[in-house]
Amino acid sequence: MAAASPSPPATGRHALPVADFPDVRRYAAQVARRRGRDLGLTVVLFALAAIAGLFGPRLFGALIDDVQRGSTAGHVDVIVALIALFLVLQTVLTRYAQLAAGRFGEGVLAELRENFVGRVLELPLSVVERAGSGDLLSRSSRDVDALSKAARFGVPTTLVAIITTVLTVLALALVSPWAMVPLLVIVPPIWVVLRWYLKRAPAGYLAEGARYADLTDGLTETVDGARTIEALGLQRRRLERTDEDIRRQYAAERYTLYLRCVFWPTAESCYIVPVALTLLLGGLGYVHGWFSLGQVTAATLYMQQIMGPIDEMLAWADELQVGGASLARLLGVAGVPADRQASGARPDGEDLEAADVRYSYVPGREVLHGVALSVRAGERLAMVGPSGAGKSTLGRLLAGIHGPTAGSVAVGGVPLVELPLGDLRGQVALVNQEHHVFAGTIRENLVLPRPDATDAHIRDALSAVDALAWVEALPQGLQTPVGAEGHTLSPAQAQQLALARLVLADPHTLVLDEATSLIDPRAARHLERSLAAVLEGRTVIAIAHRLHTAHDADRVAVVENGMIAELGSHEELVATGGAYAGLWESWHGRGSATSDR
Ligand code: ATP
Numbered sequence: 040m041a042a043a044s045p046s047p048p049a050t051g052r053h054a055l056p057v058a059d060f061p062d063v064r065r066y067a068a069q070v071a072r073r074r075g076r077d078l079g080l081t082v083v084l085f086a087l088a089a090i091a092g093l094f095g096p097r098l099f100g101a102l103i104d105d106v107q108r109g110s111t112a113g114h115v116d117v118i119v120a121l122i123a124l125f126l127v128l129q130t131v132l133t134r135y136a137q138l139a140a141g142r143f144g145e146g147v148l149a150e151l152r153e154n155f156v157g158r159v160l161e162l163p164l165s166v167v168e169r170a171g172s173g174d175l176l177s178r179s180s181r182d183v184d185a186l187s188k189a190a191r192f193g194v195p196t197t198l199v200a201i202i203t204t205v206l207t208v209l210a211l212a213l214v215s216p217w218a219m220v221p222l223l224v225i226v227p228p229i230w231v232v233l234r235w236y237l238k239r240a241p242a243g244y245l246a247e248g249a250r251y252a253d254l255t256d257g258l259t260e261t262v263d264g265a266r267t268i269e270a271l272g273l274q275r276r277r278l279e280r281t282d283e284d285i286r287r288q289y290a291a292e293r294y295t296l297y298l299r300c301v302f303w304p305t306a307e308s309c310y311i312v313p314v315a316l317t318l319l320l321g322g323l324g325y326v327h328g329w330f331s332l333g334q335v336t337a338a339t340l341y342m343q344q345i346m347g348p349i350d351e352m353l354a355w356a357d358e359l360q361v362g363g364a365s366l367a368r369l370l371g372v373a374g375v376p377a378d379r380q381a382s383g384a385r386p387d388g389e390d391l392e393a394a395d396v397r398y399s400y401v402p403g404r405e406v407l408h409g410v411a412l413s414v415r416a417g418e419r420l421a422m423v424g425p426s427g428a429g430k431s432t433l434g435r436l437l438a439g440i441h442g443p444t445a446g447s448v449a450v451g452g453v454p455l456v457e458l459p460l461g462d463l464r465g466q467v468a469l470v471n472q473e474h475h476v477f478a479g480t481i482r483e484n485l486v487l488p489r490p491d492a493t494d495a496h497i498r499d500a501l502s503a504v505d506a507l508a509w510v511e512a513l514p515q516g517l518q519t520p521v522g523a524e525g526h527t528l529s530p531a532q533a534q535q536l537a538l539a540r541l542v543l544a545d546p547h548t549l550v551l552d553e554a555t556s557l558i559d560p561r562a563a564r565h566l567e568r569s570l571a572a573v574l575e576g577r578t579v580i581a582i583a584h585r586l587h588t589a590h591d592a593d594r595v596a597v598v599e600n601g602m603i604a605e606l607g608s609h610e611e612l613v614a615t616g617g618a619y620a621g622l623w624e625s626w627h628g629r630g631s632a633t634s635d636r
Contacts, residue, residue, distance in 0.1 A: 055170045055178070057245060058370035063363055066370055070147050077143040082198060084136035089203040091129035093210045096344065098122050100214070100337030107332060140195030148190045152183065155369050163378035165400065165441050173256025178372065181251055182365035189355075189362025197355045200348035207345040211338060215330060218338035221316035222345070225309040229349075233356065236302040240357070243295040244364035250291040254284040299357065306353050310346045317342045378442045379456040386451025386458070386466060389416035389547045389578065391437060395446035398432055406432050408601045409446070416547065419579045421589035423622060424598035430582045431471075431552050433598060437580055438469035438550040450548070464488060467548040474530070474537040478522030481510060484536055485517075488544035500542040506535040548578040586626040595619060 071078055102118045159175065167175060211218045261268065261277045268277055321335030391414040398407040406429050414420050422430045435441050436448055439455035447454045450466050458466065477484050485500065486492045497517060501507040509532065513519040519526050541549065583589045590609050597605035597619045605617050612619040
């Protein structure tokens with residue numbers, strides 16, 4: 040069977056890690072221990088409900104025997120009343136058991152979701168960038184959905200099914216040990232097909248998840264970069280990539296479908312056998328006087344009753360595989376090594392020092408090759424250089440967004456990667472073109488780094504970035520809802536909010552990467568001036584695309600091919616007649632009011 044069967048597709052291209060199955064089991068055991076009370080209550084209530092359900096067939100069997108022996112109508116009424124009573128009891132107990140199971144499942148799910156969000160927020164940015172946001176998106180949507188189904192319904196239903204099956208087998212044995220024989224007949228085929236299935240299903244479902252992540256990744260990239268794709272005429276290539284992803288996703292789905300197509304028909308055919316055998320053997324036994332009619336009836340009813348939970352167990356064995364694979368993908372996020380480790384050291388001073396900094400986004404492809412740079416407190420440093428030289432990368436390293444692959448970036452003698460994130464943002468912050476507007480009011484957007492900021496602080500910060508006038512002109516002022524469902528902000532307004540947020544965060548060093556490039560050039564100059572007034576006395580490292588920024592700076596660093604090629608004041612560099620002098624010459628020649636881009 041295995042030789043002719045399709046093999047599981049390989050896992051994702053560059054996915055985030057996936058936890059291994061012993062880790063998943065350990066995690067599940069920890070959760071069960073932590074929520075022992077809810078779990079215990081669920082098990083006890085379901086066991087009681089199952090026991091109540093076992094009285095019916097036994098009483099019905101007794102009723103048949105009694106009637107055969109010529110029982111009175113009163114006795115029959117008592118037995119029928121008892122059957123009804125146990126039915127009601129079973130219903131009531133099941134209701135409370137479902138409630139306890141729901142509480143258990145929802146609790147587990149909530150805990151898992153919170154852990155997952157916490158872990159995602161701590162993920163090193165470089166890892167997310169490398170893996171692609173599609174992987175993370177599919178884990179937080181598709182995998183959380185699959186797991187939610189398993190945790191809410193799968194775990195409780197499987198528990199009920201196991202308890203009910205065990206108790207029903209015991210009840211069968213009590214009717215007659217021989218009554219268990221028809222059940223034993225189906226154990227070997229079910230066991231074989233289940234083992235066959237479980238050996239293949241985890242890898243199959245993991246591959247399915249990875250393929251889905253690739254597909255989401257590709258589609259997200261295509262939508263995000265739609266304009267670039269159109270401009271460069273890459274539509275065909277993107278379509279081919281999407282087709283290839285769909286083909287691989289289809290192959291992965293087909294593989295798991297194949298597993299189900301072998302597993303389910305075998306299991307389903309096994310359900311009919313025990314009932315038929317019980318009737319056959321029971322009839323034979325009754326004719327020969329080995330069993331009473333009541334025993335045969337009770338055994339047949341039990342046999343029919345047990346097929347429900349067995350079917351549930353097998354069905355959920357399938358769904359639990361999907362849930363297990365999703366759990367492995369969610370827990371895998373915790374397996375990403377941290378890129379920072381708080382050492383507890385406090386910076387002594389505000390000087391920023393980069394020593395022999397090297398950085399590779401992709402192993403083996405270094406983009407910064409040993410950068411050394413000292414920025415003293417209060418200095419204004421401009422970084423200029425050709426596109427792709429490594430300015431943004433260096434800026435991100437100086438702001439502590441990425442840790443260097445080798446070398447160190449330290450503030451006041453403490454490497455940035457040894458500062459807790461909260462402390463780091465109070466020291467140095469990066470502001471670039473990516474300005475996310477969070478759903479909420481303008482005020483809520485601004486106080487994110489400083490929840491205790493007063494309206495006066497907020498107004499000062501808005502005024503510093505020239506945004507106070509338009510914010511106050513809005514009908515609800517600071518309380519105006521913005522973001523997905525609120526008032527739409529222009530990109531320049533969003534950028535101003537980000538700058539105001541930065542003023543409120545109050546770090547002593549700022550790295551500006553094209554921070555003002557979306558704003559009209561005349562407004563940009565204006566904004567830079569008012570920002571400069573607020574930033575007086577702070578260290579500013581500005582990645583400059585307009586050379587007037589470099590002209591106004593204390594020093595200019597020219598970045599070329601991942602290294603600092605020139606470093607000095609504007610005058611010094613112009614006098615040297617090197618690369619910067621050439622840039623200045625060509626820009627100045629075009630007039631200082633226009634952009635160099
Ligand atoms: P620009 O002025 O165009 O923004 P830059 O000087 O800021 O360019 P960087 O953006 O730092 O240069 O890029 C330096 C090198 O690193 C380039 O070769 C670029 O392709 C590469 N690079 C940048 N970001 C990534 C990334 N996320 N993954 C892989 N390579 C990257």
